[in-house]
Amino acid sequence: MAGKTLYDKLWNAHLVTEREDGSALIYIDRQIIHEVTSPQAFEGLRLAGRQPWRTSASVATIDHNVPTTPFKSAAEIKDETSRIQVQTLQENTKEFGITEFGIGDVRQGIVHVMAPEQGAVVPGMTVVCGDSHTSTNGALACLAHGIGTSEVEHVLATQTLVAKKMKNMRVSVEGDLGPGVTAKDVVLHIIGVIGTAGGTGYALEFAGSAIRSLSMEGRMTVCNMSIEAGARAGMVAVDDVTIDYVKGRPFAPKGADWDKAVEYWRGLVSDNDAVFDEDITIDAADIRPQVSWGTSPEMVISVDANLPDPDAETDDVKRSGMQRAYEYMGLTPGMPVTDIKVDRVFIGSCTNSRIEDLRAAAEVAKGRRKADSVKQVLVVPGSGLVKQQAEKEGLDKIFVEAGFEWREPGCSMCLAMNPDRLEPGEHCASTSNRNFEGRQGNGGRTHLVSPAMAAAAAVAGHFVDIRELEQA
Amino acid sequence: MEKFVRLDGLVAPLDRANVDTDQIIPKQFLKSIKRTGFGPNLFDEWRYLDEGFPGQDNSQRPLNDDFVLNLPRYQGASILLTRRNFGCGSSREHAPWALMDFGFRAIIAPSFADIFYNNCFKNGLLPIVLSEDNVEALFKAVVGKEGFRITIDLENQQVIPEEGEPLAFEIDEFRKHCLLNGLDEIGLTMNEADTIRAYEQRRAEQEPWIFQ
The missing domain is CATH 3.30.499.10 (Aconitase, domain 3)
Structure with missing residues (x-):
């Protein structure tokens, strides 16, 4: 039997049930919430009289329409509609008991910067957010992808998603990156090669020596733009860079749990004999600064x-x-x-x-x-x-x-x-x-x-x- | 969710590839906390000559007469015919909400972006994938004859143009079932609550840190 890809392993570990019609329920470990794509989901819960399945699975912050000039309270946001969304998130997270890093909290920030920074995303998780750049979190060997607001509500209510398994694609970037060539240039080059719909229907795994040479932040930049290549999810296998990044972060496992976690996470790599539906290799030497x-x-x-x-x-x-x-x-x-x-x-x-x-x-x-x-x-x-x-x-x-x-x-x-x-x-x-x-x-x-x-x-x-x- | 069984409708052709969600509903309209009311701002930057913002009286705005949805012959269209990779970009469900609110119930294209495709089904909007050749032929037919209509038969998975052969399309069984019956997906999943709890117990033994 052929080996498993990283995506296969993540999928299998989160499979709650498979239905006869080929659809499946997958379990969601972490949901990240922001002010723009969540109000209608919380409203849906209220209308149906439902409660969140597991409040500790969610973490919220404000990012999409906050001003970038200093402000101390929602009342200082001049744009009325923006202010209402920020306030609505405050009210919703309070009502349903969800942690929010709000105004004035040093942890507040862009969802996909905040979550890994806090250790709210660790390897092996399924991570969703009503934002297509959720793929960023795949840099930590997670199955992370964007969802719509109806699905935000579905995850809040059931901690699961109805899903269908994607196909596997590996993009290997081999060799040394030249001077002035960054993670951003790597991913822009990849998109130029495979096209903006090239990854549609696939989970992408970024691999190869040039990807492994990137820092965790660089890997996040690459996974972030998976969606611009058409793929909902992008990911990078676990290595020392991953483990070192997660260690000591506020939400990361501690003590005996840490050791157990590391042991498990080490297996979050594609097997040597894993078969990908598409396998693309790019020579790092071909990548120049992109515009x-x-x-x-x-x-x-x-x-x-x-x-x-x-x-x-x-x-x-x-x-x-x-x-x-x-x-x-x-x-x-x-x-x-x-x-x-x-x-x-x-x-x-x-x-x-x-x-x-x-x-x-x-x-x-x-x-x-x-x-x-x-x-x-x-x-x-x-x-x-x-x-x-x-x-x-x-x-x-x-x-x-x-x-x-x-x-x-x-x-x-x-x-x-x-x-x-x-x-x-x-x-x-x-x-x-x-x-x-x-x-x-x-x-x-x-x-x-x-x-x-x-x-x-x-x-x-x-x-x-x-x-x-x-x-x- | 509204049921979708059979639709007979006028077709509007949007001859562009890679139509992204920023085009379908520009970001300034995402500030609403409702699911409705996005229709007047569908394709806002293409439909109007001025810049749109929330709360405007859209009926007073200057229209771009060249934009296809503003042409008299396509008024009342409920089927959108378009090109490859429709709905790429952000995960905003406001895109299908805006298309529905405008009056579309089905979209035909050679391919769709994944998240958009998924979001459509949550709202009773049917995205149909046909081959590039079939889409090209439909474009010719729709542009060539004013009032060109298509019937969509979901039960039998067929697109039936008013002239020409019926075209078969693929759809997941589960999604078809939900659309045909207008089912609430959350309610269906809640029926499996015990299975979800059993799964959580297993996981908590292997990866306790997930549940802390």
């Missing part, structure tokens, strides 16, 4: 390349998508990426707002200044604890001296639900995960890049090859 040029994450190229020619695309649907993207982005085929000027820069989001991301951006910003042509550079830490750590290291001062703005934690301009947003036509170098039309503000034009590349664009006023900047 997205269009309106889909698969429209991405190396910073030293010229924008692609739609006429060379043989697929009709893809070609018309490219043409539409050029029109929206106001760019011309054939132009060098480094000729694209940026109006604003955003460093943050569940993809790239952890301490290592901020360090990478600060390294570029140090001793340099934002270009005059750049209107705004926002640096938004992923959580209160990330902010605290950055300030301890003096990163905030480096940013401020460079003319960047140092903000409070939240999702911010990744999706522009709060006041941080682009004006129509503006180009933004952004460390976030989606370059969809209007994502960062109506008419805004997003270019996805790594934190170092974003900081470099802020300094130069246009995209620059970070490898050349480093030589300077």
